[in-house]
Amino acid sequence: MKSIRKMSLLLLIMTFILAACGDSGSTNKAEEGTTTKKDEKVKLTVWHNFAGDDLRAKAVRGLIEKFQADNPNVELDAQAIPPDGYRQRLSTVAAGNELPDLFFVYAGSHSAELYKAGLLQPITEVVDQNPEWKGKFLPGAFDPFTFEPGQVYTAPIGMSATSILYYNTTLFDKYKVKVPTTWDEMMTAIKVFNENKITPIALGNKAPWVAQSTIIGALGDRVTGTEWFKNAAAQKGAKFTDPEFVKVLNYFKELSDKKAFQDGANSIDNTQAEQYFIQGNAAMMVSGAWTLTNLAASASEDQMKNIDVTVLPSIPGGKGEANTITGGAGGGLALSKRTEGAAKEAALKLIYAVSGPEAQKAIAESNSMVMYDTDIDKAKVTSLYYKAFNLVKKTTITPVYDAYLSAEAAEVVNNGLQEIMTGGSPESVAKKLQDAQARSVTP
Amino acid sequence: MPTALRSKSFIALALLPALLLFIVFVIVPVFWSAYYGLFEWKGFGATKFVGLGNYREILQDHIFWRALRNNLILVASAIVGQIPIALLLALVLLKNTFFTRIIRSAVFMPMVLSTVVVGLIWGYIYHPQFGLVNTVLEAVGLGSWTRPWLSDIHVNMLAITIPINWSNIGPYMVIFIAALQNISPEIDDAAKMDGAHKWKKLLHVTLPMIWSTVVVTLVLCISGSLKAFDHVMVMTHGGPAQSTELLATYMYNNTFRVYRYGYGSAVSTIIMIISALLIGINYILTRKKAD
Missing domain, CATH: 3.40.190.10 (Periplasmic binding protein-like II)
Known part of the structure; x- marks a missing residue:
C-alpha cells in the first residue's frame, strides 16, 4: 500500500520536473535569440x-x-x-x-x-x-x-517565372500539331489531342493557387495589358467587373469547356500533374519555373529531352504584349x-x-x-532548364496576380477559377473578386 | 483498494497538474479566442476593434453555411454509418477466437494509421485517372459510373465521408465490445429462458444494458465530426471551389491563408457554440429515450 502511494507521488513529482524542464528550455532559447553586445x-x-x-x-x-x-x-x-x-x-x-x-x-x-x-x-x-x-x-x-x-x-x-508553356515535342510531332502561338492554334491543338485521347494540358489545381498563378495572370495580361491590371489591383480607374476582365475569365472557361484539362484536375496536386505530363499522358503543361526544379530531381534526362518550352499563345485583339511570362522577383x-x-x-x-x-x-x-x-555553365544544369533560362531572358516579365492582390482577393480568385471549372459563371467570380479587392484597398 | 487511491485530498492533488494544464491550454484559449474574434487582426501589426462585426459577417457568409451543412452531413454519416456498423461488428466479433481477433485488428488498423496517410491512400483510391475505384468500375463494365470522385461537386462530400467513417469505426467497436463484455451472463441466460431471441434480445436487453455507452459514442461521434479537419485538408483542401469546406477548414483558411486572425477566432468560437448546442440536443434526446 505504502509503495503505491510513494510511487504515485514520485510520478507526480517527475511530471512537475518535466514541466519545469520544458519551461527553462524555452527561456534559454529566447535569451539566445537576442544579441548580446558583451x-x-x-x-x-x-x-x-x-x-x-x-x-x-x-x-x-x-x-x-x-x-x-x-x-x-x-x-x-x-x-x-x-x-x-x-x-x-x-x-x-x-x-x-x-x-x-x-x-x-x-x-x-x-x-x-x-x-x-x-x-x-x-x-x-x-x-x-x-x-x-x-x-x-x-x-x-x-x-x-x-x-x-x-x-x-x-x-x-x-526569381519566379510562373507561366511557362511546357510541351511534349514527341506528341506534337506524332499528331502533326503546330505548337500554338495564337489562341486559334491552341484550340486546334486541344481538339486534335482530345480526339486522340491525349490530355491537352495537364493541370493539378488541388491547391487552388495553381491555375491562378500559372494561367490567369498570363491570359489576363495578354487581354487587358499590364497597366489595366495594376490599376484594378489599386482600384484606381479600373475594376475587376470591367468587361475586359470578364473576357479573361471567359477565355479560361473556354479552356475548361473544351476539355483542355484532364478530368478531376481540381483533385490532384501540381506534382502529380507534372508526373502525368512527363510520362507522356498530356501534351502540354502550363507551369512555373518550380517545375524545372522538380523535374530535375525526379525525371530522367531521356524524358526531359522531349520537352520544350515557350510562352503562352497570343490573344486576338488583346491589349497586352504576347511575348511575356508572368513572374517577378x-x-x-x-x-x-x-x-x-x-x-x-x-x-x-x-x-x-x-x-x-x-x-x-x-x-x-x-x-x-x-x-x-549572369551566365551559366550549360554542363551544370539540365537541358530543359537551359532552354527555359534562355527563354525567360528573352521575354518580358508581367505581374503574377496574387503578388498584387490582397491575400483575401487572391483566395477569392483561386476559388473562383475552380468554380468556373465546375460550372460557375465568370461574371459572378469577377464580382466577388472586385468586392474582395475593394474591401482590402479601402479599409 | 489501496488507501492512497481513496483519500479525496490525494485524488485532488493528483488531478491538479492535469487540471491546470487543461485550464491553461484549453479553457483560457477558448475565451481568449472569443475575445480576439472582436478584432480585425492580420496576425501582426495593428488590431482594430470591430465589435461583433466578424460574427455578423460569418453568419452572412454563405460559405460558412455550406461548411456547416457539410459538417452536418459528416455528423449524420457518422451516426448512421459508424455507430451501427461498429455495434454490428462488436456483436459479431464478441467471441474471443483467433479468427475474430484478426478481424478486430483489421478493423482497428486504420485508426493506427495517421490521418494524413489515410487521406493520401484514399486520394489515390479516388484518383481520376489511375484510381482504384474508377479502374474497378471500368473493369466490371460500369465505365459510365466513373467520375473524378473528389472534384465532382455533386458527389465529393459523400466520397469524403467513406474514408472518415472507415477510419473511425475501430475505436467505437472496441468501446462496444468492452460494454458488451460487461453484461453479466446471468442476464443473458434469463433473457433466453424468457424466450427472447436474437432481435428481441438485442432490442430489449442488450441495447438498454449498453445504452449509456451508446450515448457516449454518440457524443464522441458528434464532436469528432464537428472537429473533422485533417482528412479533408489532405484530400481536397476544402475545394474545389470550397465545395467540401468544413467549419474547421473554413476557420483554418481564413486564419492562415487569408491572414484574418480575428475572423478565424470568431469562427472557432462559433464552432464551439454549435458543438455545445448539438451535444446538448443529443443529451436531451437520449435521456428521454432512457427513461
Whole structure:
C-alpha cells in the first residue's frame, strides 16, 4: 500500500520536473535569440525556408554554411523552416515581437505587411556599396521591396517565372500539331489531342493557387495589358467587373469547356500533374519555373529531352504584349528593425553572401531562375532548364496576380477559377473578386 | 483498494497538474479566442476593434453555411454509418477466437494509421485517372459510373465521408465490445429462458444494458465530426471551389491563408457554440429515450 502511494507521488513529482524542464528550455532559447553586445562573438539569428532537399535549397544552405566558415567571429544560428509552415511561424514570432535578425520574406503582400507593421529596416547601404552588383539585377528586381523612394528592404534571392508553356515535342510531332502561338492554334491543338485521347494540358489545381498563378495572370495580361491590371489591383480607374476582365475569365472557361484539362484536375496536386505530363499522358503543361526544379530531381534526362518550352499563345485583339511570362522577383532576406551594431553589419554581409554575384550564379546553376544577369555553365544544369533560362531572358516579365492582390482577393480568385471549372459563371467570380479587392484597398 | 487511491485530498492533488494544464491550454484559449474574434487582426501589426462585426459577417457568409451543412452531413454519416456498423461488428466479433481477433485488428488498423496517410491512400483510391475505384468500375463494365470522385461537386462530400467513417469505426467497436463484455451472463441466460431471441434480445436487453455507452459514442461521434479537419485538408483542401469546406477548414483558411486572425477566432468560437448546442440536443434526446 505504502509503495503505491510513494510511487504515485514520485510520478507526480517527475511530471512537475518535466514541466519545469520544458519551461527553462524555452527561456534559454529566447535569451539566445537576442544579441548580446558583451560577447566577443557576434550572434546572428536567421530564418529561411530553404529547408527542402532540392538543389536550390541545398545551394542556398551551402551559401549560408560558406558564410559561417568565412566568418568565424559570427555565431550563426540559421533555422531552415519548411515552406508550408514558414509564414505562420514567422507571423507568430512577429506578433510576439521576437523576430530573428534576418528572415526570408516573400515578394508582394507578405513583405509589404511586415514593412507596414514597422518590423523591417532598409538594407540600402549594402546595395549602394556594390554598384556593379546592383546594376546587374534585371529591371524591376527591387520594385517589390522599394517601400519608400530610395530605400530597398531586401535583395531578391531568386526569381519566379510562373507561366511557362511546357510541351511534349514527341506528341506534337506524332499528331502533326503546330505548337500554338495564337489562341486559334491552341484550340486546334486541344481538339486534335482530345480526339486522340491525349490530355491537352495537364493541370493539378488541388491547391487552388495553381491555375491562378500559372494561367490567369498570363491570359489576363495578354487581354487587358499590364497597366489595366495594376490599376484594378489599386482600384484606381479600373475594376475587376470591367468587361475586359470578364473576357479573361471567359477565355479560361473556354479552356475548361473544351476539355483542355484532364478530368478531376481540381483533385490532384501540381506534382502529380507534372508526373502525368512527363510520362507522356498530356501534351502540354502550363507551369512555373518550380517545375524545372522538380523535374530535375525526379525525371530522367531521356524524358526531359522531349520537352520544350515557350510562352503562352497570343490573344486576338488583346491589349497586352504576347511575348511575356508572368513572374517577378523572388523573396530575399530582410533585416529586423531591432538588429543593431555589429550584428547588423554581419547581417548585411550575409545578405550579400546569399544574393551577391557568386551566389546568383550558384543558384542559377542549381536549376533555379534568378533575377540577375549572369551566365551559366550549360554542363551544370539540365537541358530543359537551359532552354527555359534562355527563354525567360528573352521575354518580358508581367505581374503574377496574387503578388498584387490582397491575400483575401487572391483566395477569392483561386476559388473562383475552380468554380468556373465546375460550372460557375465568370461574371459572378469577377464580382466577388472586385468586392474582395475593394474591401482590402479601402479599409 | 489501496488507501492512497481513496483519500479525496490525494485524488485532488493528483488531478491538479492535469487540471491546470487543461485550464491553461484549453479553457483560457477558448475565451481568449472569443475575445480576439472582436478584432480585425492580420496576425501582426495593428488590431482594430470591430465589435461583433466578424460574427455578423460569418453568419452572412454563405460559405460558412455550406461548411456547416457539410459538417452536418459528416455528423449524420457518422451516426448512421459508424455507430451501427461498429455495434454490428462488436456483436459479431464478441467471441474471443483467433479468427475474430484478426478481424478486430483489421478493423482497428486504420485508426493506427495517421490521418494524413489515410487521406493520401484514399486520394489515390479516388484518383481520376489511375484510381482504384474508377479502374474497378471500368473493369466490371460500369465505365459510365466513373467520375473524378473528389472534384465532382455533386458527389465529393459523400466520397469524403467513406474514408472518415472507415477510419473511425475501430475505436467505437472496441468501446462496444468492452460494454458488451460487461453484461453479466446471468442476464443473458434469463433473457433466453424468457424466450427472447436474437432481435428481441438485442432490442430489449442488450441495447438498454449498453445504452449509456451508446450515448457516449454518440457524443464522441458528434464532436469528432464537428472537429473533422485533417482528412479533408489532405484530400481536397476544402475545394474545389470550397465545395467540401468544413467549419474547421473554413476557420483554418481564413486564419492562415487569408491572414484574418480575428475572423478565424470568431469562427472557432462559433464552432464551439454549435458543438455545445448539438451535444446538448443529443443529451436531451437520449435521456428521454432512457427513461
